[in-house]
Amino acid sequence: MTKGLMEGSEAMAEAAIACGCRFFAGYPMTPFTELLENFAKKLPAVGGVCVNAESELEAVGMAWGALATGARAATGSTGQGLSLMQESFSEITLAELPLVAFNMARGQGDYFQSTRGGGHGDYRHIVLAPMDIGEAVELTQLAFHLAELWRNPVLVQGDYLLAHTAEAVDVVPIDFGPLPDKDWAVDGSGGGTGRSKVISPLGIGKHNTPGPGIEGQQQAVAAKLARIAGVEPRAESGFLDDAEHIVVAFGTPAKFVRYAVRRLRDQGLPVGYIRPITLWPFPTDAVAEAAAGMSSVLVFELNAGQMIDDVRLAVLGRAPVRSIGGISTDHSGFGVGPLLDVEVIAGRIEGAATEKEVMA
Amino acid sequence: MTVDEPALHQVGDKTPSLLQTGEHDLCPGCGEPVAIRLLLETLTELGLTASTIGVVGIGCYTAFSRTLDVDLVQALHGRAPSVATGVKRMQPEKFVFTLQGDGDMVNEGLQEVLHTAARGENVTCVLLNNGVFGETGGHMTATSVLGQRTKTSLEGRDADYHGYPIVIGDLLARLDGAAYIARGSVQSAGAVARTKRMMRRAFESQLAGEGFSLMEVLTMCPTGWFVPTAEGPTYMDETLGQVHVMGELKGGKSSPS
Numbered sequence: 367m368t369k370g371l372m373e374g375s376e377a378m379a380e381a382a383i384a385c386g387c388r389f390f391a392g393y394p395m396t397p398f399t400e401l402l403e404n405f406a407k408k409l410p411a412v413g414g415v416c417v418n419a420e421s422e423l424e425a426v427g428m429a430w431g432a433l434a435t436g437a438r439a440a441t442g443s444t445g446q447g448l449s450l451m452q453e454s455f456s457e458i459t460l461a462e463l464p465l466v467a468f469n470m471a472r473g474q475g476d477y478f479q480s481t482r483g484g485g486h487g488d489y490r491h492i493v494l495a496p497m498d499i500g501e502a503v504e505l506t507q508l509a510f511h512l513a514e515l516w517r518n519p520v521l522v523q524g525d526y527l528l529a530h531t532a533e534a535v536d537v538v539p540i541d542f543g544p545l546p547d548k549d550w551a552v553d554g555s556g557g558g559t560g561r562s563k564v565i566s567p568l569g570i571g572k573h574n575t576p577g578p579g580i581e582g583q584q585q586a587v588a589a590k591l592a593r594i595a596g597v598e599p600r601a602e603s604g605f606l607d608d609a610e611h612i613v614v615a616f617g618t619p620a621k622f623v624r625y626a627v628r629r630l631r632d633q634g635l636p637v638g639y640i641r642p643i644t645l646w647p648f649p650t651d652a653v654a655e656a657a658a659g660m661s662s663v664l665v666f667e668l669n670a671g672q673m674i675d676d677v678r679l680a681v682l683g684r685a686p687v688r689s690i691g692g693i694s695t696d697h698s699g700f701g702v703g704p705l706l707d708v709e710v711i712a713g714r715i716e717g718a719a720t721e722k723e724v725m726a
Numbered sequence: 727m728t729v730d731e732p733a734l735h736q737v738g739d740k741t742p743s744l745l746q747t748g749e750h751d752l753c754p755g756c757g758e759p760v761a762i763r764l765l766l767e768t769l770t771e772l773g774l775t776a777s778t779i780g781v782v783g784i785g786c787y788t789a790f791s792r793t794l795d796v797d798l799v800q801a802l803h804g805r806a807p808s809v810a811t812g813v814k815r816m817q818p819e820k821f822v823f824t825l826q827g828d829g830d831m832v833n834e835g836l837q838e839v840l841h842t843a844a845r846g847e848n849v850t851c852v853l854l855n856n857g858v859f860g861e862t863g864g865h866m867t868a869t870s871v872l873g874q875r876t877k878t879s880l881e882g883r884d885a886d887y888h889g890y891p892i893v894i895g896d897l898l899a900r901l902d903g904a905a906y907i908a909r910g911s912v913q914s915a916g917a918v919a920r921t922k923r924m925m926r927r928a929f930e931s932q933l934a935g936e937g938f939s940l941m942e943v944l945t946m947c948p949t950g951w952f953v954p955t956a957e958g959p960t961y962m963d964e965t966l967g968q969v970h971v972m973g974e975l976k977g978g979k980s981s982p983s
Contacts, residue, residue: 431812558775566800573746
């Protein structure tokens with residue numbers, strides 16, 4: 367537990383295990399692979415299990431079973447692999463199981479998938495997007511806490527940089543406060559008592575202990591999601607005092623944006639930034655407040671324009687919202703493209719800000 | 727079933743103790759309740775009542791999730807063997823079974839059951855095989871036999887057009903991780919008694935930690951087969967039973983293994 371230089375993949379696996387994760391199942395895929403490798407290496411030593419699942423469909427199913435027994439369990443992949451898991455994500459949410467899933471994404475094109483989901487029905491995951499490895503250690507542990515607090519899946523949104531770079535970090539267990547008993551978990555002891563349990567997305571319950579039914583279950587989960595949306599948004603911001611422009615960014619690119627903004631401030635440009643830490647629930651109020659009275663709200667994300675929808679919904683026309691990001695990747699499609707560069711980002715912020723000032 | 731008179735209750739009520747109610751919505755002539763009775767009786771007889779976790783797939787039998795007095799996890803269509811894997815790995819001392827139909831196991835979830843068996847996962851999959859999607863109203867599954875009429879093979883399953891059936895028990899029996907594989911049936915009293923003996927051996931195989939076990943049970947679906955209820959058992963004997971042949975396929979007293 368000493369502070370050491372650690373790759374993000376290892377630090378996130380360490381953090382998960384430190385807070386009690388004892389089951390992991392996954393299927394190798396760049397840049398998620400090293401997270402799976404680290405769970406495979408570390409879980410047996412603490413009496414846990416890591417299954418190199420034969421497919422993503424099976425990985426999420428195995429995690430589902432482990433969760434049903436009350437164990438802390440997780441799965442993960444890249445966005446591509448998570449596409450295959452969406453049916454289970456939908457139903458695990460309705461079954462109210464505390465799944466933690468890692469998306470070690472290729473770029474930031476999975477924002478819609480993470481925040482809207484690719485599955486059926488009315489479901490949301492809490493989505494935590496760390497900007498660096500130190501924060502990933504904290505948010506990984508918070509993910510397990512929030513998943514159990516709300517009995518709702520939590521997605522940790524990472525990427526290639528987070529997985530493959532190293533930082534000096536401490537992995538120490540964090541106490542986020544008490545959690546309710548897992549009286550819903552099955553251990554087989556209910557059989558023959560007349561009070562046996564069923565964990566189901568269908569709201570069926572048992573003959574002696576009826577559930578709310580399918581519609582009732584869906585309504586209960588929807589009401590819970592509305593409560594989560596009210597209290598769990600998290601954001602970090604800086605340089606908002608007397609700012610005339612703000613940049614919105616999430617994940618590892620947000621750290622580049624923060625650096626660029628600090629430099630532009632030194633050069634006298636009145637620019638600030640805000641970083642959603644929870645992509646869902648989106649920090650709508652914080653973004654709206656930060657955007658009030660701005661000449662421009664600039665969105666930097668490494669995709670064709672996804673989070674910008676949420677920014678526009680937060681700003682509601684009170685300030686002009688423009689994209690200064692875009693699709694950018696290396697030749698492999700996995701890694702860092704030319705847009706993720708402080709010089710480029712600073713240039714785009716400055717260009718957009720001064721253009722806006724001229725127009726105003 | 728509600729019987730007020732205690733003496734009459736003793737004589738007349740054969741409801742398995744692990745049922746919260748004998749009421750169900752399945753069709754007359756359906757074989758699934760008979761197979762589920764065998765499952766519950768075997769759990770009771772082996773003393774597994776308070777140490778069993780079941781994982782239920784999606785089909786007509788899913789309605790029993792509500793009435794079985796057993797701790798259960800409801801899985802998605804086809805995914806029960808993976809869910810059971812997660813359950814067993816976290817609760818290795820518990821008896822873990824899946825309850826699936828042929829559409830669930832052999833169509834939607836074929837890779838799940840194959841991989842679970844190959845891994846030698848110490849769980850028991852119980853397959854209720856009637857050769858049709860009963861719940862949707864009688865459509866062809868991967869186990870429908872050649873010539874079988876279904877709503878999606880109206881003139882009978884034709885190998886050239888629809889392909890051949892998968893005989894799942896025989897397929898799984900070839901895998902090293904499979905310890906016990908048997909196929910029973912519930913179309914006659916004799917078949918029921920023999921199936922129950924095989925069910926017991928399948929469960930005992932898991933209790934002995936031998937690896938994966940499959941207890942396949944052929945069940946009548948006169949509604950899905952478009953035959954009169956009373957002809958269900960005969961139809962099954964003459965069609966499905968000729969291809970999916972009853973017996974122990976691996977690990978049993980009568981199998982070659």
